[in-house]
Each structure stands twice: as structure tokens, then as C-alpha cells.
Amino acid sequence: MQSLYDFNYEQIQQYALDQGWKKFRGHQIFQWLYRKRVQSIDEMSDISKECRDFLKENFIVNPCKIVDKQVSSDGTTKYLFELTDGALVESVLMIYDYGKSVCVSSQVGCNMGCDFCASGLLKKRRDLTSGEMVAQVLSVQKDLDETDDRVSHVVVMGTGEPFDNYEHVMNFAKTIxxxxxxxxxxxxxxxxxxxxxxxILAFAQAKTQYNLAISLHAPNDTLRNKLMPINKAYPLEELMKALKVYTDLNNRRLTFEYILLKGINDQQIHADQLADLIRGINAYVNLIPYNEVDEHGYRSVDRKSAMVFYDRLMKKGIRATIRKEHGGDIDAACGQLRAKEEKKRMG
Known part of the structure; x- marks a missing residue:
């Protein structure tokens, strides 16, 4: 059954009109969902019983149920959700100086096949609806409500490839x-x-205020072909042309995500190639310590090696950061907790 979270504000108003209700009815439903954060349609007390009964026959509110929650010593919290069809997805709450950030999954599994990634251990079963993504954020927000805190940032970087589920992801972003x-x-x-x-070109034309991050992880086609099969379809030259279109149309700064893999993409020559690749683009590089996944065999660099790579980029005039590690004492990598639960269920 469809979740009411699947409707953005304009869509819920239009749906109300389509049922012969007043447009304001859609506004009321939206308020109950997001301002009062109700868990059931029956709680929508200023909506007529007839209308509530109709909604209950056709919709649910929350399509996600928390089945596991791991809390790290640094406050990072990993949520494992079960959806109405039994599928499992993960989200992560991360705590920064600037606020609380939630990392959201966009698909059940992933077909991109990146060689180092835990998300791809289980292949894509389906896209998530926008409501299933909204529900991930709201579930975390309801936990934060207990301490009068709030989700301040959202990143769509969990399991799945967001632009392989473009329409639902954009609808989700519109709602939150x-x-x-x-x-x-x-x-x-x-x-x-x-x-x-x-x-990327469609996103460029949409001209939103949302940030765009590129999972790069390699500075040349040979290495990126090995690590990320998507590069065979859209090699670096084609990707960089699309990103130029994006920056020209939006005047927004890009983020390049670059996971440092020991002995693979972490050498001085890789830093030099990376600097040459992105020079002239309004962007910075987010260097990410690798969360090791037993099934893949890749290893993370130590802090000293990460700093050497960082320093080389900075000397080449490329702005960079080293992402703070989160949840080192829990199943921190995207897909790890879900894969563990799936194995348990298969016996």
C-alpha cells in the first residue's frame, strides 16, 4: 500500500482536489505528517472521519520499521529498516560541529558494482519510493525530537545510486x-x-539549490574502469564535460568524493593526476578513510598517508578535506549491517 510520504506538498493538494475535497485538506494532511509527525491516520483529529476512513483504505503513513539500531561511542547511529515488502535498507545519523546529518539509502541493493563497496554485496532489488526515503529521515527525526534536536543536513549517499532513481530522489528532496x-x-x-x-545534465537543468557530489575515487580511466564499472559507460572526459555544464548553469561548488585505498589510488602520482583532472572547476575533494569490507580485501590508508595525499593536493592548488571517521566500532560501511541481517535471515 502506498505511503502518504510519497506525496510532496503540491501533489497532496492536487490529490485532495482530485477526490473532490478542498485543497486545504491536502495542506492539513501534510501538516499532520511533518509538523506533528503522526504515526497513524487516526491521529489526524481535525479531518473528518469519512476522509480518514478513505485514507486508511488506500494509504499507510510510515513504510519503514526499525529492526536494528547500532550506536557508536562517537554518537554515530546506524538504523536498519524493514520496508513493507520485507526488504531491508540502512540510514546513518552522523554528528558534526555544524549539526546532525542523515545519510539516506535510495535503492534496495545496488547494481553499480563498485569493486570496493559494501553496498554492492547485495544486488539491486528495486528503487526506493520517495516516501521510503522520507521515512528514513523522519524516523531519525523522531528520535531527535526526544531531545528537542533536529536533522539539519541530509546526504543521499547510502546504498544505491541516487541518479539511477532520479525522479524519486528529486521528489524526496522536494519534500524534506x-x-x-x-x-x-x-x-x-x-x-x-x-x-x-x-x-547529471538533467540535474544541471533543474537548477536546484541542492549540492552535487561525485563519487570519483580514481583520477584516470584505467584505474577507474577497474574500481567503478560505470566509467566504461561514461569515461572521465565525458563526465567532466557534464560537470562543466552543471557548474556553468548553477554556479555551485562541486564535491569530489575520493576514498583512499591503500596501495591502489593513494600515491603521489594519483594526487597529481587528480589535481590535473579537476583544476579550474569550482570544487573541492573530500578524502575519505575507507571502511574496510572483508569480502573485498581493500585496506584503508593510515592518517599519515592521508595527510601526505592531502598536502600534495593543497600544494597543487586543490582544496581538500579529510572526512572525519564515523562509527568505527559499528557496521559503519554502507550495506554492512543489511548484508549481515540478510545472511542471518537466510540461515
Missing amino acids: NHDLGLGIGGRHITISTCGIVPK
Whole structure:
């Protein structure tokens, strides 16, 4: 059954009109969902019983049930959700100086096949609806409500390739960004892609305030072909042309995500190639310590090696950061907790 979270504000108003209700009825439902954060349609007390009965026959509220929650010593919290069809997805709450950030999954499994990634251990079963993504954020927000805190940032960087589920991801962002939704600022919403060029161009034309992050992880085609099969469809030259279109149309700074893999992409020559590749683009590089996944055999660099790579980029005039590690004492890598639970269920 469809979730009411699947409707953005304009869609729920239009749905109300389509049923012969007043447009304001859609506004009321949206308020109950996001301002009062009800868990059932029966709680919508200022809506007529007839209307509530109709909604109950056709919709549910929350399509996600928390089946596991791991809390790290640093406050990072990993959520494992079960969806109405039994599928499992993960989200992560991360705590920064600037606020609370939730990392959201966009698909059940992933077909991109990145060689180092835990998300791809289980292949894609289906896309998530926008409501299933909204429910991930709202579930975390309801936990934070207990301490009068709030989700301030959202990144779509969990399991799945967001631009392989473009329409639902954009609808999700529209809902959490809306003033009457969760009111998360557009500049506090980041969508990541491994490089699906046609959707990057569509995103460029959409001219939103959302941030765009590119999962790069290699500075040349030979290495990127090995690590990320998407590069065979959209090699670096094609990807960089699309990103130039994006920056020209949007005047927004890009983020390049670069996971440092020991002995693979972490040498001085890789830093030099990376600097040459992105020079002239309004962007910075987010260097990420690798969360090791037993099934893949890749290893993370130590802090000293990461600093050497960082220093080389900075000397070449490329702005960079080293991402703070989160949840080192829990199943921190995308897909790890889900894969563990799936194995348990298969006996």
C-alpha cells in the first residue's frame, strides 16, 4: 500500500482536489505528517472521519520499521529498516560541529558494482519510493525530537545510486526541503552520483539549490574502469564535460568524493593526476578513510598517508578535506549491517 510520504506538498493538494475535497485538506494532511509527525491516520483529529476512513483504505503513513539500531561511542547511529515488502535498507545519523546529518539509502541493493563497496554485496532489488526515503529521515527525526534536536543536513549517499532513481530522489528532496515539510535548506541537501552523465545534465537543468557530489575515487580511466564499472559507460572526459555544464548553469561548488585505498589510488602520482583532472572547476575533494569490507580485501590508508595525499593536493592548488571517521566500532560501511541481517535471515 502506498505511503502518504510519497506525496510532496503540491501533489497532496492536487490529490485532495482530485477526490473532490478542498485543497486545504491536502495542506492539513501534510501538516499532520511533518509538523506533528503522526504515526497513524487516526491521529489526524481535525479531518473528518469519512476522509480518514478513505485514507486508511488506500494509504499507510510510515513504510519503514526499525529492526536494528547500532550506536557508536562517537554518537554515530546506524538504523536498519524493514520496508513493507520485507526488504531491508540502512540510514546513518552522523554528528558534526555544524549539526546532525542523515545519510539516506535510495535503492534496495545496488547494481553499480563498485569493486570496493559494501553496498554492492547485495544486488539491486528495486528503487526506493520517495516516501521510503522520507521515512528514513523522519524516523531519525523522531528520535531527535526526544531531545528537542533536529536533522539539519541530509546526504543521499547510502546504498544505491541516487541518479539511477532520479525522479524519486528529486521528489524526496522536494519534500524534506519544503518549509512545511522538514524545512531542511536546499544547501544542506547533498545528492551523490558515481557518474550517470544524462542524469547529471538533467540535474544541471533543474537548477536546484541542492549540492552535487561525485563519487570519483580514481583520477584516470584505467584505474577507474577497474574500481567503478560505470566509467566504461561514461569515461572521465565525458563526465567532466557534464560537470562543466552543471557548474556553468548553477554556479555551485562541486564535491569530489575520493576514498583512499591503500596501495591502489593513494600515491603521489594519483594526487597529481587528480589535481590535473579537476583544476579550474569550482570544487573541492573530500578524502575519505575507507571502511574496510572483508569480502573485498581493500585496506584503508593510515592518517599519515592521508595527510601526505592531502598536502600534495593543497600544494597543487586543490582544496581538500579529510572526512572525519564515523562509527568505527559499528557496521559503519554502507550495506554492512543489511548484508549481515540478510545472511542471518537466510540461515
